[in-house]
Amino acid sequence: xxxxxxxxxxxxxxxxxxxxxxxxxxxxxxxxxxxxxxxxxxxxxxxxxxxxxxxxxxxxxxxxxxxxxxxxxxxxxxxxxxxxxxxxxxxxxxxxxxxxxxxxxxxxxxxxxxxxxxxxxxxxxxxxxxxxxxxxx
Numbered sequence: 001x002x003x004x005x006x007x008x009x010x011x012x013x014x015x016x017x018x019x020x021x022x023x024x025x026x027x028x029x030x031x032x033x034x035x036x037x038x039x040x041x042x043x044x045x046x047x048x049x050x051x052x053x054x055x056x057x058x059x060x061x062x063x064x065x066x067x068x069x070x071x072x073x074x075x076x077x078x079x080x081x082x083x084x085x086x087x088x089x090x091x092x093x094x095x096x097x098x099x100x101x102x103x104x105x106x107x108x109x110x111x112x113x114x115x116x117x118x119x120x121x122x123x124x125x126x127x128x129x130x131x132x133x134x135x136x137x
Contacts, residue, residue: 013035014028027104040115063077
């Protein structure tokens with residue numbers, strides 16, 4: 001979380017129903033504002049984004065499996081291929097989607113990227129120093 005937006009209190013996590021609302025694109029109340037930024041800047045933010053994408057795709061699988069005629073293996077393959085395409089799309093729009101969620105919570109554009117950059121600044125500086133020592137003599 002960027003230092004200028006960080007509060008000293010541990011972010012309050014939404015309950016399961018509010019999280020489902022958030023996963024489907026809904027805005028959370030003001031009291032979860034810090035959690036939204038934490039969700040976008042923590043170490044597992046990519047996995048969290050993909051979990052939200054999986055939750056968004058799951059309701060589509062049930063009608064396909066139950067209502068579409070044909071052998072079960074064809075329906076399962078259809079669901080699997082649909083999920084693969086949807087995950088690919090979710091991967092492509094990951095940064096923009098997470099930034100949009102953070103902006104919806106009331107933070108300025110780029111706050112999530114700034115927080116992730118601040119969290120990994122030391123690692124990137126060490127990697128740059130190793131690179132410079134090896135290739136920039």
